[in-house]
Amino acid sequence: MKPMRFAIIGCGVIGKTHVAVMQDMPEVELVAVSDEVEELGKGLAEKMGVAYYADYQEMLERPDIDIVTIATPSGMHGAHAIACANAGKHTIIEKPIEITLEKADEIIRIFAEKGLKLSSVSQTRFSRDIQRVKGLIETGKFGRLIMGATAVHWYRSQSYYDSGDWRGTWALDGGGALMNQAIHRIDLLQYLMGPVRSVHAHCETLGHERIEVEDVAVASVRFANGAVGSITATTCAYPGLKTRIEIIGENGTAVFENEQITQLSFKDEETELAESKGGASADPAALSSSSHRPQFEDMIAAVRENREPAVNGEQGRLPLEIIIGIYRSSQTGQTVTLPIVTEGVGA
Known part of the structure; x- marks a missing residue:
């Protein structure tokens, strides 16, 4: 079976993560990359021995591209995704799918109308x-x-936000610690836990300067099944x-740290423990590419089998709606x- 031919829009930290995924996948052939920042795009293209395009629209005219991955600032996802759809390309969009529900809905609608596969990155589901x-x-x-809670208490330095004019802005970042x-x-x-039915929240900017978005957030949550819970997030920790x-149920409890089980206990049964490893808590460049691979494999299978990806556009919309509700x-x-x-609606 011939490899699936990929292209990338966006050659920053996440774009390089996508390249690392593809390098380990014999069923993938990277053929082109695009970034308006020539240093980023041309450097990655030369390293991988593929074509570089400053203009992503020109790249999308190539007939030999099967799937495009979008790894640009969040507020650009809509324009890039719609361009991919109009060019007839199946597309993987890094999180979030977009920064407004209206734009997310437009993306989902256009891909459905054109019969193209759309996958919104949520690689942690495949753990x-x-x-x-x-x-x-x-x-x-x-x-x-009964209850479900998540805490993401990470650290991002002031220099992280200062490293790009788009970082920490509503227009292009779409939000802060949550988004x-x-x-x-x-x-x-x-x-x-199942669908969220209501949220009540406080979001503040307390630990950084020159950013518009939140660096700390606390939300109480009620789920459709009657359970309650909480979401806390910060980049100041x-x-x-x-x-x-x-995850707390009437018969047992599961605790994850960095998506690994550290406690799994049920009434009248022994507790199971697993070692938890580090991750991107302080450095976004530390994101492991291995966790993306199952989602890329699922997307390839979805294209070949003409089925929906496991994490399609509608699934990618779900966490966005929760975050918009919190804001x-x-x-x-x-x-x-x-x-x-x-x-x-919009943040």
């Missing part, structure tokens, strides 16, 4: 331990779910702590009920 607990929840092992650092764990929380997710609650001081009516 073996996450899938193990997901299966136990679905088979009723935990009984009725960029905590979104994957927020996705996992709702993936394991020096030197950066492990992420944590707690709206913080701005208004009111509890926000989900689903959100999209007219006029």
Whole structure:
């Protein structure tokens, strides 16, 4: 079977992570990259021996591209995704799928109309331990779910925000600690606990200068199944702590640190422990490319089998809606009920 031919829009930290994924996948051939910053794009192209395009639209005219991955600032995802769809390219979008629900809905609609596959990156869903607990929840092992919580207490220096004019802005970053650092764990929380029905939140900027977005956030959550929970996120927690997710049911409890089980306990059964490893708590460049590989493999299979990717556009929209709800609650001081009516929504 011929390799699937890929191209990348965006050659920064995440774009390089995508390249690292592709290098380890014999079923993938990288053919082109694009970045408006020539130093980034041309440097990566030369390293990989592929074509470089300053203009992504020109790159998308190539007929030999099957799948495009988008790894640009969050506020650009919509324009790039729609261009990919119009060019007939299946597309993988890094988190978040977009920064507004209206734009996310437009992306989803256009890909559906054109019969193209769309995958929104949530590589943490493919973790073996996450899938193990997901299966136990679905088979009723935990009984009725009572409480779910996630904490993403990471550290980003002032120089991190100062490194790009787009960082820390509503227009291009779309948010702060929630939208960029905590979104994957927020996705996992709702993936394991079920849909969120309301949030009440406080978001502040307390530890950094020259940014518009939050660097600390606290939200209380009510799930559709009646369970309650919490979401806390910050980029002020020096030197950066492990992420944590707690799933509490009437018959047992699961605790994850960095997506690895550190406690799995059920009534009248022994506790299971697993060693937890470090991650991107202080350095975004420390993101492991290995966690992206199962999602890339799923996307390739979806294209070849003509099925929906495991994490499609609708799935990518779910954590975005929760975060938008949290922002709206913080701005208004009111509890926000989900689903959100999209007219006029935006952070």
